[in-house]
Amino acid sequence: MAAVVQIIGYYGAAPGTKTALTVQRYCTDNQRDPGLAFPCNVPPSGMTYYSYWVFTGAEIVGGTYSQLSNWRWFTPGSIKNDWSGMVQVALKDTGDPGCPVGNYAPPAGVQGQYGYDIMDPGHGVPYFKNDVIGCADADLYTTTNPLVFDRTVFTPQSASKITKLVCHQYVLEDDTTFGEKGELSNGIRWQEI
Secondary structure, eight states: OOOEEEEEEEESSSEEEEEEOOOOOOOOOSSOOTTTSSSOOOOOOOOEEEOOOOOEEEEEEEESSSOOOEEEEOSOOOHHHHHEEEEEEEESSSOOBBBBBOOOOOOOOTTTEEEEOOOOOTTTTTTTTSSSSOEGGGGGGOOOOOEEOOOOOOOOOOOBBOBEEEEEEEEEEETTTTOOOOOOOOOOEEOOO
């Protein structure tokens, strides 16, 4: 039997509440899926708006395995074409771009209006906002070129079975098409022995 892994997100005030995911919606509130409440808004001319940032990771919840490692996150690579906005993903100057669970920061912004940029100097994610590298276009990370966000090797004896977290958010320019967007299927995969 292989390892049993679930996809998770973190929400709420720090230190965050771990939530198993089947859906994760970009919105302007600190919720996993508020439906059509708290939508991402197209900004006025010359401005950029952001969704609240979200954190996505994986948790080993059972099964039989020796090691799990090389945790990778990917998108379909077509977000800009499908949605007309873009999704940005946080990177690090050194080390894995995944955020340790202990460094989770609740999303911030003006509820129902816009979120702050992950890299915002005053309101961004403390774990990322002072790095030079900044964020990348999530369309760059596909099944053939995924983002390796955590190189940790997990064994049955590992104290924690939760990976680092990918931090990402939807970015809307003033030319972003208004309206509900179709489903987007991002994924996480890993190596297992």
